Amino acid sequence: MSGVTLSPTQTGSDAPAEPPPRLGRVPLRALEWAGIAVLVLIAIVGFFVYPTWPNYDSIYSLVWGRELLDGTNMSFEAYRAPTEHPLSIAVGAILALFGEGGDRIWTAVCLASFVWLVAGLYTLGKEIFTPLVGLVAALLILTRFDFPFYAVRGYIDPAYLALVIWAAVLEVRKPRRGIPVLALLVLAGLLRPEAWLLGGLYWLYLLPKATWRLRIIGAVLVWTAPFIWALTDFLVTGDPLYSHTHTSGLSEELGRNKGIGAVPEATWNYLGKLAKFPVVLGAMAGAAAAVVLFPTRLKLPVALLAAGIGTFALVGLGGLSVIDRYLLVPSLMLMLLAAVAIAGWTMLVPGTWLRRGWIAGSVLLVLFGIAFTASRVNVNRLENELLFRGDSRTALREVLNDPAVRRGLECGPVFVPNHKLVPDVRWDLDLPVDQVIARTDPDAPPPERGVAILIHGRSAIFNQLLVNRRDRPGTNLPPDGFERVAVSRYYAAYVGC
Structure with a gap:
């Protein structure tokens, strides 16, 4: 068809084109390393200018890691404790060796994982399409603020996503590579169980042309992460399926169990929330163009997109929490396809009418995306959120390190309004599970002696107190007989002896 000719490096079997060795007078590799250096510099500056700490789940991984080092049974069964993740516990144990500073190192690791992602x-x-498509995809994830925010707040998701994406890179560079890809998916599967399905599907894909050796080793690798996960649960709780049953129960208690019927609407809403509407629109256009011009290049992105959405449906069917984080991999594939819509013209021969028309369309899509983002992003809110993440942790430590509070620890346990502050207090004070009590716990004793931490300040109340409507009121009031001994920006401590 005239004007639809692919560039010389895009013809033939439609295999990934070799990237040009130079862009202008600068080697492509030099530009890539310069880009990584800039990202690393921004991450380092942000790490110190906006100091933040790990989120609730990650602080628990540090607490469990320290319990593992101490030889005590890990407190998986604590009130509203999150689901354990074996690899994050192993990392938590390593970082616990650094003492109180281990939590900041955790955040640094998450930021490094985001750069790697x-x-x-x-x-x-770059490998599937062209360097410019890869660059646009990278810019899209950098400007989808949910993703860097996951890193800043110490979520394990950037590391999980990086493992999955680099496993895909290895596969693209050498189809049916096998063991190296499965090895990365094993590590990913020790962070998030969604990777179990990816590993199993990839093993099935390898089967027709695999040797018996690869089939056997692959099967072992596919089952390694689920086995380690179940073994960890069994050794700690006596129930190899504890993570599944506990997660189902916790999601129901917190109102996150919406069932399979909520999956279609939630899929659309969450993908729009994570990738944003212009990216979703661009992904549709990019996929349509790729189907017509270079369909074989869509195999891996579409496979990851379908597997991610399928996993999300299984999560809803299994009674687990229907939350946006289970759609992170599909949202990355939408960004990649949107990058095709914006920069896929680089795969066409220069000077053709289709290439010129594509460039014009991509410019309109970019302008629409900029206008859409500018009308909705509140930079001040983002900055305030970052500042709160750092200031609230500093304020909590200020109260916990007060000499009067330290003396009050001799009188009894620490009582906190709900579960949100439990791991932070346990980590900072190095206390066992029975010495930090959430007052919303129906099995908790009433606060008669010890230390009571209360929350004040609008930001802290909305972020840490109003998290579950089912919690009974009054848990953020001073207990009878307790006297206030310390106050910081967001917290107050009362002691009763």
Whole structure:
């Protein structure tokens, strides 16, 4: 068809094109390393300018890691404790060796994982399509603020996503590579169980052309993460399925169990929330163009997109929490396909009418995306959120380190309004599970002696107190007989002896 000719490096079997060795007078590799250096510099500056600490789940991983080092049974069964993740506990044990500063190192690791993820998405786009497609995909994830915020708040998701994306890169570079890809998916499967399905599907894909050795080793690798997860649960709780049953129960208690019927609407809403509407629209256009011009290149992105949405449906069917984080991999594939819509013209021969028309369309899509984002992003709110993440942790430590509070620990346990502050207090004070009590726990004793931590300040109340409508009121009031001994910006401590 005239004007639809692919560039010389895009013809033939439609295999990934070799990237040009140079862009202008600068080697492509030099530009790539310069981009990584800039990302690392921004991450380092942000790490110190906006100091933040790990989120609720990650602080628990540090607490459990320290319990593991101490030889005590890990407190998986604590009130509203999150689901354990074996690899994050192992990392938590290593970082617990650094003492109180281990939590900041955890955040640094998450930021490094995010940089690795951005580099991986760029590389995937470059290997499947062109360097400019990869660059656009990297820029899209950098400007979808949920993703860097996951890193800043110490979530394990950036590391999980990086492992999955780099496994995809290895596969693209050498189809049916086998063991190296499965090894990365094993590590991902020790962070998030969604990777179990990815590993199993990839093993099935390998089967027709695999040797018996690869089939056997692959099967072992596919089952390694579920086995380690179940073994950890069994050794700690006596129930190898504890993570599943506990997660189902906790999601129901917190109102996150919406069932399979909520999956279609939630899929659309969450993908729009994570990737944003212009990216979803661009992904549709990019996928349509790729189907017509280079369909074989869509195999891996579409496979990851379908597997991610399928896993999300299984999560709803299994009674687990229907939350947006289970759609992170599909949202990355939408960004990659949107990058095709914006920069896929680089795969066409220069000077053709289709290439010129595509460039014009991509410019309109970019302008629409900029206008859409500018009308909805509140930079002040983002900055305030970052500042609160750092200031609230500093304020909590200020109260906990007060000499009067330290003396009050001799009188009894620490009582906190709900479960949100439990792991932070346990980590900072190095206390066992029975010495930090959430007052919303129906099995908790009433506060008669010890230390009571209360929350004040609008930001802290909305972020840490009003988290579950089912919690009974009054848990953020001073207990009878307790006297106030310390106050910081967001917290107050009362002692009763």
